[in-house]
Amino acid sequence: MGDLPPPWGWRRVVWSLLYTVQFKPVWDDDLVRWRAGGLVLEPFGGFTREEEHEALREALDSGERLLDLLPDPPVPHDEQDIRDFLRRVLEHMDLLRPWPELPFLVMRHDPSPDLGDFRAIARLHLDGQEAAHRLHGAFYGFAGGGSWQPMRLNSGDEVALVEPWWQGSRDVAVLARPRPGRAPEDVLAAFLHVTGFVPEEIDDLTDGLNAASRGGAGSGWLAYLLRLENSIATLAGEEPVRVSRSTYEAFLRTRLYCQATESPGVVAVGPPGAGLVPAFTLPEALAAFAAAGKDETEPRFFSATGKDLLDLIPEGYGVLVDPGTAYATAFAAGGPG
Incomplete structure (x- = not known):
């Protein structure tokens, strides 16, 4: 078909996907997981994840020769290779549900x-x-x-x-x-x-x-980055990875919400020197956390950037962002790694 994308529609999604793998001689499970993760976490411009998913289904249900959508010059693959690849990508997209919110x-x-x-x-x-x-x-x-x-x-x-x-x-x-x-x-x-x-x-x-907005990288961006790293690790069948430098820097700039005690201080869990201070990207999440602890009074809270929190809490403590979620992540003063 050449290097020009077709008009908007399912053919364009399939063309774009095949374009990214056209020089891969083996379309193995690692490649399938990588491309499925890309469709979910970084969809092609102009398409939602749902549209991409439906496009792959339409392609597989169509009677068209999908080999004609493989851009030139391709590494040799036949029609069955393409249909099998699209089917496995579609299945892996479903394995990633529920898909994380995108910013x-x-x-x-x-x-x-x-x-x-x-x-x-x-x-x-x-x-x-x-x-x-x-x-x-x-x-x-x-x-x-x-x-x-x-x-x-x-x-x-x-x-x-x-x-x-x-x-x-x-x-x-x-x-x-x-x-x-x-x-x-x-x-x-x-x-x-x-x-x-x-x-x-x-x-x-x-x-x-x-x-x-003066907190710099907003709390929505930090939560997105944490979901992204967790989703990538889950897709690869691994334990959640340690946060990257860019995510740690976003944490330092993000304004977070913490429960305060009656006397000056913060609520922490764990023994002194090895505990964590729960912090939330949304005040509503903090209120739900306090309510789950059977605290019937309205929680006292304060907000601070991740950097200021690390400066405020005692030495040896870390900050646990969004506890109770699948992407909950601990940050220490020493940085990532």
Whole structure:
């Protein structure tokens, strides 16, 4: 079929998937697990996980010759190889359920986008290549010589990263599509919350950045990273891996919520010098944790960044993020590893 993707639809998903494995001589279980994990955790731009899943099912149910979708020049595979590979990827996607929430989805890119109803809410002091690398994505070219990445945040907001926007500058513009009753500063706060960009990397163009975003990488981003690492380990049949350096740095910047004691101090579990301080990415999760402990009074709590928490708690203690979840992770002052 060549190197050009087909129109949007199930054929495009299958083409994109086969494109990533076309030079692999053996489509073994390790490759199947890797690609299934990619479809769940980093779906192809313009598709949801559900659309990808349905696309593979449609392909397998179709009477079409799927071999024709394998881009050129392929390593030799036959029709049965392709159908068997797609079937196993589909089965592994189901094994990963429930799928973790994603902080954002990359939307379908229009080669001639109409950005007239978007408003610039921030100037990001990175070029498109740097911004795409931070988001593990890619910018798409459009008519006129620009490039962009359209996104839908898990808050429901639609934003677009665009370059160039300002004459003589490669800085990326963060644009937002207005929503009734939704303040631009809240959209920017949501953008920072899930992308991990920090306020020091942007110029706020909303006339009032929401102070809740000042924690840098938001709690939603940290929870996503922890789910991601746990899902990758689960998919590989391994125990949860130690956190990566990037996840540890996100923890240090994230604002977390902890239960406080009547006297100055924090609630901790475990013996002195080897205990953990429970901390939560959402205040609602903290309230549920306190209620599960049969504490009928409204819990006292405070918030602090991960870095400040490690500085506040006694030596030898660590911070346990989101206890009770499948991705609960302990952080120590010494860093990851």
